[in-house]
Amino acid sequence: MAKRTRIIEGTWNCTSCDTKAIAARHKRCPRCNNPRELTGQESDFDFGEVDAATGKSRREGVTDASALELANAGEDWFCAFCGAATRGDQARCKHCGAERTDDAKVAPRQAFSEPPPPPPPPARKRPMLWLALGAVFLCCFGSSVFGVWAGRTHEYAGEVVGTAWKRAVVQERFTPVSKTGWQDELRAVAPRMPVNGTGELAGVAHIRDCVSRQRGTRRVADGTERVCRTKTRKVACGTEEKCRRKDRGNGFVEETCEDVTKYCRESYEDCQNETRYRQEPVYARQCTYDTYEWKSVDRREASGADDAPRWPDLAVGNADRLRREEAYTVRLRYENDGVQEHVLEPKGEREFLGWKKGQSASLTVTNLGQVEKVLPR
Incomplete structure (x- = not known):
């Protein structure tokens, strides 16, 4: 042009x-x-x-x-x-x-x-700019600064004010039961009884009463449908004048202008045939069968405070087994803007026996009051 x-x-x-x-x-x-x-x-x-x-x-x-x-x-x-x-x-x-x-x-x-930038906003809008910049600062840097402060730790001296334990033994018996399952997943297997609570095999026996039931759904094609979506595209829409300037270094500039293609955004409908799907039920045969599983038949509990833990007595037969449960707690007190209490939960008996009432301890605590570490003194 x-x-x-x-x-x-x-x-x-x-x-x-x-x-x-x-x-x-x-x-x-x-x-x-x-x-x-x-x-x-x-x-x-x-x-x-x-x-x-x-x-x-x-x-x-x-x-x-x-x-x-x-x-x-x-x-x-x-x-x-x-x-x-x-x-x-x-x-x-x-x-x-x-x-x-x-x-x-x-x-x-x-x-x-490049064309000159638009004029700056009036002075009365500058407070909003500072508010926006402040919000960006808090968003980008405030969380990291808070995280550093929150993660800072301090050491406090504490004392064990009490210990407690709770133990339970559960007697379980290998018991015959009836269950249901999908026929294609069932294979007849003879059961095996446990000896001294181990070596058992549940087995699958007497598969019976098979009926057709819905097992799930599946997605199947159900024809096509015309689907239209509104989109936009860039198209030529005439011409517009564009100019550029070059400084000649003597107080004059050379300006060159030309007409270039102008582009606009236009909306259009993008239509195409798409497959339509529907959900249909899937059926299979479900059967009843006999098997074995462990069931609780008796439970004994024992608990104590500030003493050594023990297991309750419970006798079992050759076909039974015992399942053990245990929980331990150690309560500590320390000074941090007032008297604070922390409950420690040892993972096993050996760790629990390392704590005694009246014993001194060192607690590592964050600025948010979270106890990160407890060590005996």
Whole structure:
């Protein structure tokens, strides 16, 4: 597509007399006659606003021959002796007459690769920005800081104020029972009786009374159906003007504009045939059969505090077996912003017997009050 080029003239501010918006074509201030020098306000040109959507300058382009000649004269240079600005095609300083030397400087050029950012929000909205930043900080860093604090531990001296134990023995007998199962999973196996409570085999015998029952469901195809979904896509929808600027280093910029394809989002229906499914029941034959399982026939318990644990007495026959259950607790007290109590649960008799009432202990406690470790003293 055809490109359109024009020259835009910038303005500068005099730091000597504070005159504003001096046209770039003037190398001297029209008011105080001081030359433009390599300072922030005098070497930085203002080229005006641009359209945020197209990047096109809102200023009119230069059309007079004298300004176009200056724009095409090359980048300005600043005299190494007096610091004054001189047009690029001149070999001597316009202000002091000194020749251009290798140490003559040029002003940095502005980059216009992207459209300027939108103006900043008004001052009254800044408190909301700080609130948002605070929320992000708390979300990203607050949890980790809290985690470090919560995980910090302290050592406290404690004392065992009591111990307790509870034991039980359960007598179990290998007893005949009837159960149901799926016919394809049942295989006749002769049972074997236990000897001294071990070596048993439950077995499967007398499979009978088989009936058809629903075992589950399965997913089966049931034809097709037309399914439509709304989607979006990018399509060409005409053209739009886009512009870019290039700093010539002498107070003028070259603006090039062209018409490019414009793209829009449009909604459309995406329809296709999809398989429809339904759930249908699955049937199988369920049967009753005879087998054996361990059943509880007697239970004896014993408990105590601050003494050695013992097992209750319970006699069993050759076909029976004993199952043992045990639980132990050790209560400790320590000072942490007041009297605190912690219950320790030893895993076995040996660990339990290592604790006695009145014994000293060391407790490792987090800032959240969680006891992480208990050691006897």
